[in-house]
Amino acid sequence: MGATIIDGKAFAAKVREKVATHVARLVDEHGITPGLAVVLVGEDPASQVYVRSKGKATTEAGMKSVEHRLDPSTSEADLLALIRDLNADETIHGILVQLPLPKHLDEDLVINSIDPAKDVDGFHISNVGLLGTGQKSMVPCTPLGCLMMLREHLGSLSGLNAVVIGRSNIVGKPMAQLLLGDSCTVTIAHSRTKDLPGVVRGADIVVAAVGRPEMVPGDWIKPGATVIDVGINRVDGDAGKTRLVGDCYYASCEKVAGAITPVPGGVGPMTIACLLANTVTACCRSHGLAEPEGLTA
Numbered sequence: 001m002g003a004t005i006i007d008g009k010a011f012a013a014k015v016r017e018k019v020a021t022h023v024a025r026l027v028d029e030h031g032i033t034p035g036l037a038v039v040l041v042g043e044d045p046a047s048q049v050y051v052r053s054k055g056k057a058t059t060e061a062g063m064k065s066v067e068h069r070l071d072p073s074t075s076e077a078d079l080l081a082l083i084r085d086l087n088a089d090e091t092i093h094g095i096l097v098q099l100p101l102p103k104h105l106d107e108d109l110v111i112n113s114i115d116p117a118k119d120v121d122g123f124h125i126s127n128v129g130l131l132g133t134g135q136k137s138m139v140p141c142t143p144l145g146c147l148m149m150l151r152e153h154l155g156s157l158s159g160l161n162a163v164v165i166g167r168s169n170i171v172g173k174p175m176a177q178l179l180l181g182d183s184c185t186v187t188i189a190h191s192r193t194k195d196l197p198g199v200v201r202g203a204d205i206v207v208a209a210v211g212r213p214e215m216v217p218g219d220w221i222k223p224g225a226t227v228i229d230v231g232i233n234r235v236d237g238d239a240g241k242t243r244l245v246g247d248c249y250y251a252s253c254e255k256v257a258g259a260i261t262p263v264p265g266g267v268g269p270m271t272i273a274c275l276l277a278n279t280v281t282a283c284c285r286s287h288g289l290a291e292p293e294g295l296t297a
């Protein structure tokens with residue numbers, strides 16, 4: 001018997017519907033339209049596609065979408081000046097600076113110059129600290145989407161063994177914090193982990209965020225475990241085309257796992273839905289209004 005497929009695309013559509021309903025209420029009852037600004041420096045084609053789909057999802061939810069595409073040679077001072085303007089702009093409630101930035105720009109400095117209340121990625125040191133101490137914060141979109149799918153599928157996560165493979169600031173570490181917040185026993189694995197297969201075999205929940213195509217095979221997975229595959233890797237496919245694969249080897253993991261997210265159609269669409277959710281949440285908080293339910297951690 002194969003695993004239950006956790007349909008991230010369908011779940012994301014539900015989240016986006018909830019967001020749209022809340023946006024309509026903000027517009028009708030308060031005359032407020034939540035606004036999201038996305039800043040893209042450089043012209044990485046994959047990033048451009050991603051920025052476009054975010055813009056489309058934002059407008060479809062009834063929100064204002066603003067895109068700033070800057071030349072790859074943009075100076076740090078110019079980028080910081082733009083962020084200062086967006087911080088001061090009352091029509092903008094969320095700011096996302098697409099990562100990675102070109103090498104000449106200091107990523108930490110740029111991210112930490114965003115008003116933490118508008119930091120819908122949850123990457124600002126204030127939000128990282130708030131999350132780490134269990135206080136209300138903006139929660140990074142990808143881990144938030146993973147948490148929502150896990151809760152939906154498993155109900156309570158309390159007491160489960162969770163292994164997060166990857167320790168990046170944008171996925172691995174915040175994911176581990178969220179799982180800890182839901183009372184999992186959390187292990188964070190990375191490139192120096194000894195006996196990764198053995199570590200993963202003990203997990204009721206596996207979150208793979210590595211960036212190595214199909215690295216996790218089915219024989220690492222404990223029978224019945226829930227597998228969340230964050231990886232988005234473009235590899236060569238048939239007839240000179242490329243295709244997307246995750247960090248898990250889907251064909252073999254699917255045979256052993258209790259449930260698994262596909263790539264594409266799993267974590268990716270939830271990331272975008274959570275970005276919209278965070279923008280509405282930020283908007284409500286900034287106006288002292290009630291937040292939408294079920295859209296935060």
Ligand SMILES: NC(=O)C1=CN([C@@H]2O[C@H](COP(=O)(O)OP(=O)(O)OC[C@H]3O[C@@H](n4cnc5c(N)ncnc54)[C@H](OP(=O)(O)O)[C@@H]3O)[C@@H](O)[C@H]2O)C=CC1
Nearest residue numbers: 142166167168171190191209210211230231232267268271
């Ligand atoms: N679906 C979505 O919405 C999103 C998907 N992604 C995707 O998720 C993946 C991870 O992204 P991100 O966190 O930014 O990646 P990073 O490259 O920042 O981090 C990768 C992590 O994987 C670890 N790692 C590398 N090789 C191994 C190995 N052989 N065994 C165990 N651990 C290893 C690294 O360990 P070490 O620290 O020791 O180097 C590092 O901690 C990528 O495929 C990315 O495209 C990312 C963001 C959003």
Ligand SMILES: Nc1nc(=O)c2c([nH]1)NC[C@@H]1CN(c3ccc(C(=O)N[C@@H](CCC(=O)O)C(=O)O)cc3)C=[N+]21
Nearest residue numbers: 096097098099100121232264265266267268269271272
């Ligand atoms: N500041 C910042 N915040 C981010 O959240 C951020 C970022 N920078 N830089 C890049 C990564 C990557 N990321 C993705 C989100 C959705 C899909 C997504 O929707 N993927 C579709 C497939 C899309 C396709 O076909 O190419 C899917 O998985 O089904 C992919 C990747 C967010 N990131």
